[in-house]
Amino acid sequence: MADRQSGPNLLRNGTEEQRAAILPRIAAGECSFCIGMSEPDSGSDLAAARTRAQRVQGGWLVNGTKVWTSGAHEADYMILFCRTEAKSDADRHAGASQFLVDMAKARGAGMTVRPIIDMRGEHHFNEVAIQDLFLPEDAILGREGDGWKQVTGELAYERSGPDRFLSSFTLLAEAVRALAPDAPDRAAVALGRLTSHIVTLRRLSRSVAGMLRAGEDPALQAALVKDLGNVLEQETVEVIRLVADVEPEDEAAEVLPSVLAHLVLTAPSFSLRGGTREILRGMIARGLGLR
Numbered sequence: 019m020a021d022r023q024s025g026p027n028l029l030r031n032g033t034e035e036q037r038a039a040i041l042p043r044i045a046a047g048e049c050s051f052c053i054g055m056s057e058p059d060s061g062s063d064l065a066a067a068r069t070r071a072q073r074v075q076g077g078w079l080v081n082g083t084k085v086w087t088s089g090a091h092e093a094d095y096m097i098l099f100c101r102t103e104a105k106s107d108a109d110r111h112a113g114a115s116q117f118l119v120d121m122a123k124a125r126g127a128g129m130t131v132r133p134i135i136d137m138r139g140e141h142h143f144n145e146v147a148i149q150d151l152f153l154p155e156d157a158i159l160g161r162e163g164d165g166w167k168q169v170t171g172e173l174a175y176e177r178s179g180p181d182r183f184l185s186s187f188t189l190l191a192e193a194v195r196a197l198a199p200d201a202p203d204r205a206a207v208a209l210g211r212l213t214s215h216i217v218t219l220r221r222l223s224r225s226v227a228g229m230l231r232a233g234e235d236p237a238l239q240a241a242l243v244k245d246l247g248n249v250l251e252q253e254t255v256e257v258i259r260l261v262a263d264v265e266p267e268d269e270a271a272e273v274l275p276s277v278l279a280h281l282v283l284t285a286p287s288f289s290l291r292g293g294t295r296e297i298l299r300g301m302i303a304r305g306l307g308l309r
């Protein structure tokens with residue numbers, strides 16, 4: 019997350035001090051981030067976020083709850099999205115800001131990170147309760163009130179990169195390894211089709227990277243990459259489960275069944291994290307002038 023979206027966010031919106039202190043550590047792989055956007059009553063509708071930062075002497079006092087926060091139990095920093103002004107019906111996107119939260123200082127000083135165990139029985143995401151967490155003045159990221167613009171800009175990085183179409187790649191590679199060179203026709207056709215789709219998605223993703231580099235706003239194109247990518251990632255699991263003729267619990271074979279077992283339980287989340295399929299398709303339809 020740090021190199022995918024928080025680093026570029028800092029590069030675009032951070033102060034010189036924030037960039038100098040953190041970006042080299044991200045590049046060196048020494049610093050990790052988590053993303054505090056979703057809340058119990060605010061997932062797809064991020065503008066409904068209720069976590070509030072109020073101005074106090076020397077900084078801000080934050081109260082609220084974040085949920086599904088991947089890696090909050092390990093991350094060095096959180097980019098926290100919250101309201102800095104009361105909600106206005108006239109403009110739901112106004113009055114929000116982002117903060118750069120030093121997690122080592124925050125945990126135990128107003129922030130409580132509780133594990134949520136996922137379907138695989140693993141601890142990946144968390145509920146983060148925030149009660150009277152004090153953040154210094156310079157913890158704000160970018161300009162006060164620009165949170166919505168910043169967070170939507172960040173989502174283009176989150177949605178268009180390789181981790182939105184390569185989540186099942188190891189399974190495809192293992193299936194090719196296990197079945198080639200004598201794969202039955204049905205399997206060969208299926209694996210060839212999946213491979214050609216990955217090659218195409220890689221091109222799409224690279225063209226979004228080109229738009230980002232040119233300073234353009236590829237929110238729509240990024241939604242397209244994520245939706246097509248998620249369809250392919252989920253389809254890969256189902257297709258290989260059928261053509262490879264292995265069951266997840268088949269202990270006799272080697273790597274393929276365990277990768278398959280892992281992905282059968284993980285794949286449902288691909289079209290939820292980073293924006294659900296319905297939300298992305300709504301964005302794409304709007305971009306095509308269909309709604």
Ligand SMILES: Cc1cc2nc3c(=O)[nH]c(=O)nc-3n(C[C@H](O)[C@H](O)[C@H](O)COP(=O)(O)OP(=O)(O)OC[C@H]3O[C@@H](n4cnc5c(N)ncnc54)[C@H](O)[C@@H]3O)c2cc1C
Nearest residue numbers: 053054055056061062086087088287290291292293294296
């Ligand atoms: C593995 C994983 C990791 C995650 N990591 C993070 C993280 O690190 N940080 C973070 O902030 N969040 C994270 N999330 C949360 C994720 O962003 C939300 O789950 C997602 O945005 C959906 O929000 P929700 O769960 O509240 O569902 P809801 O918004 O309640 O949606 C429920 C259902 O209703 C549909 N729906 C909602 N609104 C509409 C609409 N307007 N039109 C049509 N259909 C609609 C949705 O598509 C969905 O099917 C993670 C989620 C997962 C699964």
